[in-house]
Every structure is written in structure tokens, then in C-alpha cells.
Amino acid sequence: MPAHEESSNPLVRERAHLAASRAALRAMREDVQALDIRDVTANWVNAAVLQSQIDDRIKALADLSHTPLFFGRLDYLHVVGAEKAEGSEGERFYIGRRHVHDAHGDPMVIDWRAPVSQPFYQASRNNPLDVDHRRRFGYTGGELTAYEDEYLTDPSETEQTSKILQAEIERPRVGPMRDIVATIQPEQDEIVRSDLGGTVCVQGGPGTGKTAVGLHRVAYLLYAHRERLARTGTLVVGPNRSFLHYIEQVLPALGELEVQQATVEDLVAARVEVRGTDESAAAVIKGDARMAEVLRRAIRSHVTPPVEPVVVVRGSRRWRVPAYEVEEMTAELLARDMRYGAAHEALPQRIAHAVLVRMEEAGEAPDDRVQNAVARNPAVKAAVKAVWPAVDPAKLVLRLLTDAGFLAAHAEGILSVDEQKQILMAKPARSVKAARWTAADAVLIDEAADLVARTHSLGHVVIDEAQDLSPMQYRAVGRRCSTGSATVLGDLAQGTTPWSTGSWEQALFHLGKADAVVEELTAGFRVPREVIAYASRLLPAISPGLTPVESVREAPGSLAVREVAAEELDAAVVAACEESLRHEGSIGLIAADARIPALAAALGAAGHAYLSPGEETTAASRLTLVPASLAKGLEYDYVVLDEPAAVVDGEPDERTGLRRLYVALTRAVSGLVVLHAADLPERLA
Numbered sequence: 274m275p276a277h278e279e280s281s282n283p284l285v286r287e288r289a290h291l292a293a294s295r296a297a298l299r300a301m302r303e304d305v306q307a308l309d310i311r312d313v314t315a316n317w318v319n320a321a322v323l324q325s326q327i328d329d330r331i332k333a334l335a336d337l338s339h340t341p342l343f344f345g346r347l348d349y350l351h352v353v354g355a356e357k358a359e360g361s362e363g364e365r366f367y368i369g370r371r372h373v374h375d376a377h378g379d380p381m382v383i384d385w386r387a388p389v390s391q392p393f394y395q396a397s398r399n400n401p402l403d404v405d406h407r408r409r410f411g412y413t414g415g416e417l418t419a420y421e422d423e424y425l426t427d428p429s430e431t432e433q434t435s436k437i438l439q440a441e442i443e444r445p446r447v448g449p450m451r452d453i454v455a456t457i458q459p460e461q462d463e464i465v466r467s468d469l470g471g472t473v474c475v476q477g478g479p480g481t482g483k484t485a486v487g488l489h490r491v492a493y494l495l496y497a498h499r500e501r502l503a504r505t506g507t508l509v510v511g512p513n514r515s516f517l518h519y520i521e522q523v524l525p526a527l528g529e530l531e532v533q534q535a536t537v538e539d540l541v542a543a544r545v546e547v548r549g550t551d552e553s554a555a556a557v558i559k560g561d562a563r564m565a566e567v568l569r570r571a572i573r574s575h576v577t578p579p580v581e582p583v584v585v586v587r588g589s590r591r592w593r594v595p596a597y598e599v600e601e602m603t604a605e606l607l608a609r610d611m612r613y614g615a616a617h618e619a620l621p622q623r624i625a626h627a628v629l630v631r632m633e634e635a636g637e638a639p640d641d642r643v644q645n646a647v648a649r650n651p652a653v654k655a656a657v658k659a660v661w662p663a664v665d666p667a668k669l670v671l672r673l674l675t676d677a678g679f680l681a682a683h684a685e686g687i688l689s690v691d692e693q694k695q696i697l698m699a700k701p702a703r704s705v706k707a708a709r710w711t712a713a714d715a716v717l718i719d720e721a722a723d724l725v726a727r728t729h730s731l732g733h734v735v736i737d738e739a740q741d742l743s744p745m746q747y748r749a750v751g752r753r754c755s756t757g758s759a760t761v762l763g764d765l766a767q768g769t770t771p772w773s774t775g776s777w778e779q780a781l782f783h784l785g786k787a788d789a790v791v792e793e794l795t796a797g798f799r800v801p802r803e804v805i806a807y808a809s810r811l812l813p814a815i816s817p818g819l820t821p822v823e824s825v826r827e828a829p830g831s832l833a834v835r836e837v838a839a840e841e842l843d844a845a846v847v848a849a850c851e852e853s854l855r856h857e858g859s860i861g862l863i864a865a866d867a868r869i870p871a872l873a874a875a876l877g878a879a880g881h882a883y884l885s886p887g888e889e890t891t892a893a894s895r896l897t898l899v900p901a902s903l904a905k906g907l908e909y910d911y912v913v914l915d916e917p918a919a920v921v922d923g924e925p926d927e928r929t930g931l932r933r934l935y936v937a938l939t940r941a942v943s944g945l946v947v948l949h950a951a952d953l954p955e956r957l958a
Contacts, residue, residue: 287410288417290367294342294381298373302334329531333371340526341415343369343382344455345393346408350426353389353403363405368393370454370527385454386496394462401425409455411437439826453485454527456798464792465489469498469733472789474761474777478822479808479939480799484906487735487762488520492527494733505732505757508533510540510750512738515887516906520737537746538712540753541719544667549709553771553925555695559713560743560772562783563687568721570683571673572613575662576603583656585628585647590635592628599624603660614725617661621648624656666721667705670714675701716745719752728752738906739763739780743772747783759786766816767905769932771925795820799908801828804945808938811956815932831944839950842916843875849913849946850881850896856943858910859890859897863937865919866900872915873898905936912941918951931956 310323336342349363366383368390373382383390392402404425411419421437424430441456457465464486467473473490477483491509495502509532511517517534524532538547551559558564583594602623606616625647632639647653673680675698684693702708710718722728734754736742740763742750750759761781765774774780781789797805802824809821837845846862853860862883864872876883876898884890884897886907899907901920914920914937921930931954938945952958 284417284420287420290381291342291417293375294367294369294373295336297375297381298334298336298342300376301373302331302336305330305334332525333529340370341410341412341417341455342371342373343367344410344412345369346410347390347393347396348405348408350403350405363403366390384496386493391462391466394457395459396425397459398425398430409435409437411440453482454489457486457489458482458796458798460792460794460796461486461489464794465493467790469494469501469758472759472761472781472784472786474739474763474781474789474791475794476764476777476791477762477794478764478766478797478805478819479936480797480805480824481794481822482798483762483764483794484520484737485523486794487737487760488523489527490760491532491733491735492524492529495529495532498732502732503531505730506533507531507733507735508535508731508753509735510535510537510737512536512741512905513903515885515903516738518887518889519907537742537749538715541715541749544718544722545705545708545710545715547710547712547715549711549714551711551713552695556711556713557743557772558688558692558696559711559717560745562744562748564717564745565720565748567673567680567684567687568669568717569724571669571679572664572721572724573607574683575613575664576607577660578603579656579660581656583624583652585650585652587647587650592631594624594627594631598627599656599660602627606661612723612725612727613664615727617657617663620661621653621657624648624653625650664721664725665705666718666725669721670717671702671705671708673717674698674714713743713745716743716749719749720745723752728755730754730756732757733759735760735762736784737762738767739774740765740768741770741773741905742780743770744779744783747774747780748785751783751785755785759784759789761786761789766812766819767932767936768816769902769905769924769929769936771929793820795822797822797824798826799942800824800939801826801831801941801943803828803832804941805939807832807834807945807957808935811931811935811938811954814956815928815935828943831941832947833945834947834949834953836949842948842950843871845948846872846913846915847875847879847881849948850876851879853911853913853944853946854896856911858943859895860911860913861897861899861904861907861909861940862913862915863899863901863904863920863940864915865923866902867923868915868919869898869900899940901933901937904940908940908942910942911944912937912946914938914945914947916949916951917947917953917957918949921954 305327308327310320345368347366347368351363353364366389367381368385369382370385372380372384374380392404393407396402396404396407406422406424409421410417419437421435438456461482464473464475475483475486491507495507511520511534513536521534579596579599582596583599585592602620606619625644628647629639629644674696677697680693680697731753734750734757736750736759739761761784768774777791781787805822805824812819812821850860850862862872881896882894884894886897886899886903890897897909901923917934920934920937921927924930924933934954
């Protein structure tokens, strides 16, 4: 569509284009629904696969009423990709969440991930990228109600902040996490569109959009490399189920339905049931990368030099492979450092090959079928069982954690005697099923399983809140993208586990992606400047040297810190929640975990229903009671923070407590009220 002067009422014209685009999307969906595959499939398997693909396509073409079909427009100076001839007319493209075309195949909306859409995020007055002007659209309740133009090539235009962009960022949050596709900034766009082949690590403080950037990167990669990733798979790893529930609608809103989501615990819990918990000291040792070498030694210790020859009887002939020859085969397999299970499978074939050589020397002409038969011979099986026995990963880890002698033999020079005592089970279990496995134990079993048989690798993995993973957890995730790439998202200042990483360099090494590019996002779009500046007072204590977030949003009056008498604290908290509920949007009441029962009772007594983290807010139910331990990654329009000192005291050490407090202080989008009876932590006072 050529760019030209607008009609007398541009809003009417744009609404008409929106209505026509929605009609075209419905027609696209109806065309897919009308497909008849009865005559094009050879069998029921092909039919089932094709029908599944059609069903996915129908879902992807759904017109989501709460999601604007397009949010911007680009008017190019020239035809994209053509010679820029003087006087030639340009093209106009509407930018949205998915591609829409009319009955003739002409585009009505261009997918935000297409190359022609990139200038919507990257064009500027200094570098207009052949864009004459960019238009942003504002919506209210799904209706197009406003527009805003930037003339990038007009020298008389003065640069100003987009009010529509600001309103979209500040729009009240009710329901699950929103996509940020309409508000992506240039530095975010560069990360989103970085190549599939490389791993990217994003260090981003609160409100910088790192989670949304990671999810949009998945959507972009699926657009740019759909066939490859459809074959290899994609995965988003989050810190807990509440967080995954919160983000799960972002990708479907962008038309992507086939991305798996899991916690690290989900990834490693397939082999055992986690029913126990570790003391923090034991969990830190079990999560240390040194445990990988302990496990490797323990597994390889099962290999035993042969003491007898292998004698294979076939018919009237006996074929003998001396013990020294089997030992050479064993040594060669050990030297190759291949997976234990793969070597276990290879050894009988090596022995069988040695037998075949002897058969050929005796004038016989054996083929592959004979070699396979010899490999299955009882004598060969018995020899392999004695020399290279099968290993059960869970049984191996159970023995390490219950047999002090076995652990000492394989941890010598790696773990101190005291560290070995720390990780031994207090009450040794008799079997794998009876053991009270912990989350850290499950990661050890996963490591042992990979030493036995290679873990399946996906094409791309996103890891959010990655600063909280232990080295062994990084290894567990890294195995799942060993032949693919990763997007690592986190904030070192928000590390709240005893084993949280000290640097991204360490983390990426353990992930197996030491050559990853580290990008830092320091521009904040979510948390008001007053709130982030208050929270940043903690940075010198919790993460020295980290660049504070600079918020682009000023919101006078967005921060209130109130001291109340101890006996009035619960009532003051309820009153602050009532005050926040007078505003639009979601409200989060965040408190130390130990304070949750008292506050729940106070809310109930005042007649206020509340949600738990992960439950979806609605217009009728907007208040969520959030234990501080589950606040990470969540956001609310208004936050009431109860007793900061209690949040700090709820953690095993002061630094972790201050980091937990930093997380709690930075969950607000529009306003934060801090209530305290005890003295504030020194850094905030």
C-alpha cells in the first residue's frame, strides 16, 4: 500500500483497517478448518499427524479479543528491497503479533518478527532506516482509540517520549504476564533477534524486561528457524510453578504453542520422587561442580580387569579370547572416555569381533549376523557383566550417600572429610524407593544418568532467574542444550539461594556455554524511578559493582514508607491494601513467609478475599498474598510490603535476606507502600 496523505479522519481509517484485518484472520482460520484431508493421506498415521498440524494451525490463527491485532505502522520512503529511485513511492506496513493476509494473499498485518518489521523497533531520527514515519496505536478494552506519529525524516520534528508507549508500559496488570511486543526497545530488540547459533546471557535489574525479552527471543527463533526447532524442540526453565503459570500466556499470544515449560526440579525428577529436604550446608556441597567428578569416579570404579579368558562355543568349535586381550579392549574404551552405557554396549561387539577374526583365520566366512549372535552368546554376556557391569544411577547415588567408605574412596582429594559427613544420609535407606530423596539428590542422579547414557539435547533452552541455580543444576540444564543454544536470564543482585552464582562467567562455564555473549540491560521500564532508587540503596551490600537500574519512569508519590506501632501493624497493612484497591490493577501484599498466617487472618477478619501466587488475578479478585520466597519474577501494579526486617531475618544470612528484600521492593509497577514496626535495615534507614 503506497504511503500518502491521511484521510480527514485517520482514526476512522485505522479502525476500518483493523476490522478488515480481523475479518481476513477469521477467513484464514475458516480456510484451515474447511480443509478435507481424506483424499490426501495414505494411512491413519499420516492422517493423525496432518490433523494434529491442522489443529495447531487453527489454534495459532485464533483472534484473541484482549490482544490488539496490530500495534504499529511503518511508512517507508521507498519500496522495500527495490532500488531507491528519486520520486518513487514507498510502502506501508502494519506491524502486529502475527501475519494476516487478504483473499489475494496481500499482507494486511506483518509479523513483528519479519525483517521488514525490525525498523519499528530500531529506526530513529539519527538512523531512520528508510522509514518516513512510524505510527503507534493505543487501545482501550481491545478498541483502537488513539494513534501517535513520529516523522523520522522531518528535521523540524522535535524528539519526545511516546505517550502511547508510556501508557502501554504503565497499563494496569490484571491476569497473567503480558507480552511486550508493542514496547520492545532497541537494546532489547538486538537481544531478541540475535542468532540461534549463539548463547546469550542477559543481566538485567528489576523492570528491565529481561524475562519478556527471553520469551520474545524464543518466539523470534521459532519464526526464523521453525523447521529446525520443530525438530529439536524448545524449553523454558523457570524457578517455580507459580512463575511458569504467570508467564505461560505470553507465547500463545504471539502465536507460539509448542514450547515446553518446566522447573529444574521437573527436569531431573523423572527417576525418583523428591520427598526430603537438605540442610543448606549439605545442599551447597551437593550442588558443587566437584560432585560431578565424584560421580564419574564412582561409576568408572565398576569396571574390573578380567581374570579369565572368554570361551565361545559354536557347534563343535571353541573360540578363545585371552584375558589380556579383553583387558586391552576395556582399557581402550576407558581411554576414549565415552558414556559408560555406550561402552557397556560396545564391549560385547569388540569381543565378538575378536572371535570373528579367529574364525576367518580358520577359513570360515562369518558375516555381521554371526558377530551379533556371538555378542549375545552367554559366555560373552557373562564376561561383560563381570568386567563392565550395568550401573543404575539412582542406586549408585544412594550408595554414595549411605556408604561412608564408598564415598571416601571416590571423594578423596575432592571433598574434605567434613564435607563428606555433611552429605551422608542421617538415616540410610535400604532401597531407592524408600529413600527420602532431596532436590539436590535428584540433580546428582541426573548427572549419573548422563554419565551412563547421553541426555537428549534440545535446540534452544531459556533459563530464567538463572542466578539461583547451583553449578550442578547448571550442568543439568546444559545437558539439555548441549548441541543447541541457550538464553540465560537473571540478576546477580536477586540471587537468594545459598548456592547462587557469584558471576555469569562461572555460571556459563558450568552450563557448558563459556563462549556466550553477556548483555546488560540497565534501562528500567517497569519500576518507577522513586521505587528503584530506594531499593538500589541495598546494592552495595548485596552485589557490589553492579550497575543500578535507571528507570525511565518518574512517578511522584509512588513510594511511601510508614512506621507504625507493633500492635497496629496488621491493621495498618489491611488499610494499605484497601487504599491500593481503590486504584485500577493488581495488588500484591508481600511479607516474610512467617508473617503470612497472621496477615491471612487479618485480611479474612476484614472481609477481604485474596489469591495465592500463580493464581490469575481478575477484575473481581485483584489482591494476592505473596510469601517473600515466591515473589521473584512476579509484578503487581501496587505493592504493600510488610515489615522489611522480618523479610531479612527469614533468611539464613544477612546478605541473602537483603537480596530477598531487594526482590520484594522491586515488584511494583505504579506504587509501593512499605510498613514497618521494627527498625528498617540499616541500608534503607
